[in-house]
Amino acid sequence: MKTVTMKRCTAGSTEGSAQAAAHGPPPPPARPILLIGLMGAGKSAIGKRLAARLGLGFHDADAEIEQAAGMTVAEIFARLGEAAFRDGERRVIARLLAGPPMVIAAGGGAFMDAATRAVARRHATTIWLRVPLPILVRRVSGREGRPLLAGKDPAAVLSRLSQLRNPIYAEADIIVDCTDEPADGTTSRVQAALAQHTPPQRVPVELDARRYEVLIGPGLIGRAGAHAASLLRGRRAVLVADRTVAGLCLPALRQGLAETGFECIEAIVPAGEASKSLPALEQVLRAALSGGIDRRTAVFGIGGGVVGDLAGFAAAVLLRGLDFVQVPTTLLAQVDSSVGGKTGINMPEGKNLVGAFHQPKLVLADTLVLASLPRRELAAGYAEIFKAGLIGDPALARWCEANAPRLLAADPATLAEAVAAAVAFKAAVVAADEFERDPEGGRALLNLGHTFAHAFEAEFAFDGTLLHGEAVALGLCLAFALSARLGLCSEGVAAWVQAHIAAAGLPATLAFLPRPVSAARLIGHMRKDKKVRDGRMVFILARGIGQAFVATDVEEQAVRALLLDEGCTD
DSSP, X not given: OOOOOOOOOOTTOHHHHHHHHHHOSXXXXXXXXXXXXXXXXXXXXXXXXXXXXXXXXXXXXXXXXXXXXXXXXXXXXXXHOHHHHHXXXXXXXXXXXXSSSEXXXXXXTGGGSHHHHHHHHHHOEEEEEEOOHHHHHHHHTTOSSOGGGTTSOHHHHHHHHHHHHHHHXXXXXXXXXXXXXXXXXXXXXXXXXXXXXXXXXXXXXXXXXXXXXXXXXXXXXXXXXXXXXXXXXXXXXXXXXXXXXXXXXXXXXXXXXXXXXXXXXXXXEOSXXXXXXXXXXXXHHHHHHHTTOXXXXXXXXXXXXXXXXXXXXXXXXXGGOOEEEEEXXXXXXXXIITSSOEEEEEETTEEEEEEEXXXXXEEEEEGGGGGGXXXXXXXXXXXXXXXXXXXXXXXXXXXXXXXXXXXXXXXXXXXXXXXHHHHHHHHHHHHHOTTSOOTTSGGXXXXXXXXXXXXXXXXXXXXXXXXXXXXXXXXXXXXXXXXXXXXXXXXXXXXHHHHHHHHTTOOOSGGGSSSOOBHHHHHHHHHTSTTOBTTBOOEEEESSTTOEEEEXXXXXXXXXXXXXXXXXXX
């Protein structure tokens, strides 16, 4: 198993700000800065001032093109045509972005080129200077040397260009709304936005036939369009959410998608595990189909694991497969269900019995939404983080022991660090065994504690008595207790796991349950678990911390005896 190295994230911390104040201005950016916007936005005027303040060089892309061609931009348009100008512009900007950090003012049409946008995403920080149309018209009227305005009404041209280009400009890393204030004032606001900008952490999920990223950071929901647009086939989306999340998060998601020109259809389902069902799936499918989707439409699942699994399955079956974006809003979903492409619904016979592997194109783990989660939800997500350490990363398990109180207190830096570590661990496991075909381990190890957990959830009919993470926590305790009973790990290890889970406020014994449960009924649920192999129950057990393995030879009587000793009725 790959070991995850934990590194404390300090970007944007109060401590870092204090150090900057004590030691002068921060160092210049490590990447080029590309200013984009319509003609008249002030890219050159702002760019020169920004470069001087940051101690960087400044380059005007149009001036570079004129120097290389030996002609003005207007002459290039007149003699060679716009296509020749755009080709030169593309090459000039690619050359500048490949160089040292600098400030670059791009022509108004430069960012419309897909290749230029791709290079800018890899190598630069892009800033859109968004200026109201009346100000732009006033600035460019009567000016010479603008080929797109030659002999035309500036207001009409700029109105048309803004409709065409603004959704593309909105893919920029930073948007600064500009006024008619002096250039020095706008430069200060651009500089402040740049200083406050923290790029999201990016955890790649590398699969045999595809690759996608999990983005982790604050404010990603409101910038969903900027992050997703370049990855999707079209700009039409089906937004799937439950009623609770819809009221809290859909406004920001809608705005973030609308900025980049997305049209949205909404499918809102009731909150709770009951929506992971055939009726809810039909509701989503009908909403999408009645909204007029096509194969370029993408499905966004925004919410916890229930909505993510439901939306992903809908994306897998609609028109035989649509693009899918996960927007997990619970800690549990961010660290577990949103990564790896497992989608599906429950049946009365058991959990996740109908579904498909359908990998997302992107996962947006917005850490801002975690601050509003109740402690119970945080604890449920924490169970999955701790589980990752117990499976194959002792360093992560030790980190959990040291940092659980801060995480459960919703400390932002600790949460972001934990999400990144857990996602990296799961991504490595999924990459090695995408379709869970390794009979000896691989992706199946991620089910540590789940044979017990799914049985408890089924016993309570998925009614919310147990959150999934709570059921997993109880399952982890039982998995280690069974491992110790079978002589696979020490009693001390099992006791440590149970004590840590209890200290986190998670269920560590059956006393947590609101009523007694029958060992025979639980085993009946286990026999229907999707992991059953040749009629035998499958458990993930452990020889120690970070030493999980698949066990297919556990006798039913040993499981029954454990459950009875733990407090089950017969």
